[in-house]
Amino acid sequence: MSKADNMLAILWLLKANKRMTAKQLADSLEMHIRTVYRYIDALCASGVPIVADSGHNGGYSLLEHFKESPLFFDxxxxxxxxxxxxxxxxxxxxxxxxxxxxxxxxxxxxxxxxxxxxxxxxxGFEVVNPSAPPSNIEGFLQQLEQSVASCTTQHMVYQKGYGLDEQERSIDPYGLVHWRGKWYIIAHCHLRQATRSFRVDRIMALNGTDNVFERPEAFSARSFLLRNLKRQPEGEDQLIPIVIKGNLQALNALCEMWLFSEALVDRSVDTARFMIENHLLQTYVPYHLLSFGTRIQVLEPMQLQERLVEIAGKLLQHHSR
Structure with missing residues (x-):
């Protein structure tokens, strides 16, 4: 065990027992008695109130008020x-x-x-994230977290959208946000001269610089991301607000579907609001919604309403032959 672990073990033993000698501590922890003395000295130097009593019934103990304080979690x-x-x-x-x-x-x-x-x-307690972030972004997340703490500018290669060209830019990271299964870095973009949100899984390369920036006072990365959901992250396909009304059971089932659960923004008893990528409105979204029949109604956008009517008309024509 490390030095810190051994010192904690000594504290644990002294808390559990009224008094212990150095030899008893050494035997319990399988270490040399001189090592016990060194650890006791280190604990005392750090402010732990250890009492050393000499004589036949002597040994080490903790002051009662310290012993009554919670040393560890219950x-x-x-x-x-x-x-x-x-x-x-x-x-x-x-x-x-x-x-x-x-x-x-x-x-x-x-x-x-x-x-x-x-x-x-x-x-009996397990967690399954259907859209867990890819493991290869761990290094980027660590570097970005450290740069947020140290207020140092980062230079990155970023892929915009689906298969679009990669672009180099410098950013001043303000904060990391985990939202709907994805990590976002909220940062001041030197290229755009404005605060932007970037998906970390779109970062292709990331290098630190020696440049130091000043973080805006009382800035909240979480609030910025939620406030700007209508303006998609840099390089992202446009996010379209979708509002759907329906009965409680139908909306519950809809919000549990993989496509909609990740896009849910707001929910009431009979209405749900989603932010979904524009290209999905022409493909997956209307076909999922049709399976609910008349139990739900699309309030907006109009383009989704029109797409549902178009698909329903083609189905009617096909099955009327």
């Missing part, structure tokens, strides 16, 4: 953190390996009863 907190880690990993969290190490360390400092209880809660 069972419910551990369970919640491990469950949250599953969600983060499925979303393509850029520090997945570090997250796994943290979860492993979390489990290491639990007793057998707690460990068994956690495992029972893990068996």
């Amino acid at each position: 069972l419910e907190e551990q369970k919640a953190l491990i469950h949250a880690a599953l969600f983060a990993q499925e979303a393509g969290y850029p520090y997945g390996d570090v997250l796994k190490q943290a979860v492993t360390k979390l489990k290491r400092y639990t007793n057998e009863a707690q460990r068994s209880e956690i495992e029972r809660h893990m068996v």
Whole structure:
């Protein structure tokens, strides 16, 4: 174990026991007694209130007020953190390996009863993200996250749209946002001289620079992305707002379909609003909607209404022969 792990183990033992000698600590942790002395000194230097009593019944102990303070997470907190880690990993969290190490360390400092209880809660809890980000963007996500923290300009090669030419540009990253199964970097684009959103999976190459920028005060990347949904991310196919009205059961079923679940923006009892790429309005979208018959009604856009009428007319003509 690392030095930090061993020091935490000593704290754990002292918290669980009223008093322990250096030899008892050394035997429990399978280390030399001199190593225990060094770790005790390091803990004291860092401010941990360890009391050393000499004599026949001597040993090391923690001050009572420190002993009563929670040293680690309780069972419910551990369970919640491990469950949250599953969600983060499925979303393509850029520090997945570090997250796994943290979860492993979390489990290491639990007793057998707690460990068994956690495992029972893990068996029936799984997360499946149907549109998980590609694994090859992890390095880009890490670099962008670090550049947001350090306020350093990045130079990237970005692919606009579907199979369009790649374009070089410099950006000042303001924040990363995970939305509808995709990662977006909100940044000031030097080429456009404006704040833009870029899909991270469209970045072909990314290189740091020594240039430092000043991040706008109180800027929210999340608010910017949601506020500008009608203006598609740079290089993206145009997003069209679709408003559909229907009964509760039909709308629930529609919002659960793979195509619409990722595009849902707003939902009420009888109305749902989606933002869907323009080219899908002529292909997949109308055919999915036709399967709901008269249980739903397209309120907008008109081009989708017209496309539904066109397809329905062709079906009527075909089956009337």
